Amino acid sequence: MENEQIKQAGLKVTAPRIKILGILERSGKRHMSAEDVYKELLSQDEEIGLATVYRVLTQFEGAGLVCRRHFESGQSVFELNNGEHHDHLVCIKCGAIVEFLDPTIETRQKRIAAEHHFKIEDHSLVVYGLCPNCQGTR
Amino acid sequence: MENEQIKQAGLKVTAPRIKILGILERSGKRHMSAEDVYKELLSQDEEIGLATVYRVLTQFEGAGLVCRRHFESGQSVFELNNGEHHDHLVCIKCGAIVEFLDPTIETRQKRIAAEHHFKIEDHSLVVYGLCPNCQGTR
């Protein structure tokens, strides 16, 4: 359970960390902003400050438990790291997010980086558009 | 020259706009943050406020003269729009930026969006890594 993951990340096992990890695992939403997590905590009557939410999420990121994404919305969103890298399709109207993985694109990226003699550390591909539900509505 | 572009964008031709567009065209840097542009203006003893820089860049963006990018640095960077869409390779150490265009990736993106019934509006692909110069140094 959560305690193990936190311990293995080299962090002390504290109430805020357990709660936050639990929310990420069970909230039903893959992508949450710090604010979302904070609101969820409030709705569970937890006494955890927003600063702690940011601190904990940043530590989780450093430990590889979660990934931080910076879509164009001004806020960062966090998602549990399930080991597999993937890219995103984001609806610019309702904010819906679909994850996808495309080996062809990954391969091309590697080739392009190699052509420019870059050593890849990470990458981010986000396609913005209208999801099926939002195309009719205007 | 600049005046024409500004006029064609449907904006009044004013000193701040001419200066800012000139800086984007002649600063030698393809990618500049609002702050970069502002500093450049200051170094030229121009009396232009930072708020105006943001306003003008936003208008230029709306007019299609420049593109705004949101790399993971917390700041937006602006680049002159040369008509052709392209993606970026960013050095996480020195900040160097290389632009590239890969038709295969573009095609795959369209296909993926179609598979998910998304209507693409825009997309952003950024590969982060170490440029040739920064790989030796640590």
Next chain:
DNA sequence: TGGAAAACTGAAAATCTTTCGCATCTTGTC
């Protein structure tokens, strides 16, 4: 198990980037 060191926490204050409000000044037009 006891207790100290190290790490953690909440709340408020501080930062940073970007935008807004508004009085004042310019531009484009007649």
Next chain:
DNA sequence: GACAAGATGCGAAAGATTTTCAGTTTTCCA
């Protein structure tokens, strides 16, 4: 040249995230 619409500059404000600080909790080992 006079006017209305549109721009500008400045300071204040906003929104997201980080830092500070003093008090609390965990961990770890005797």
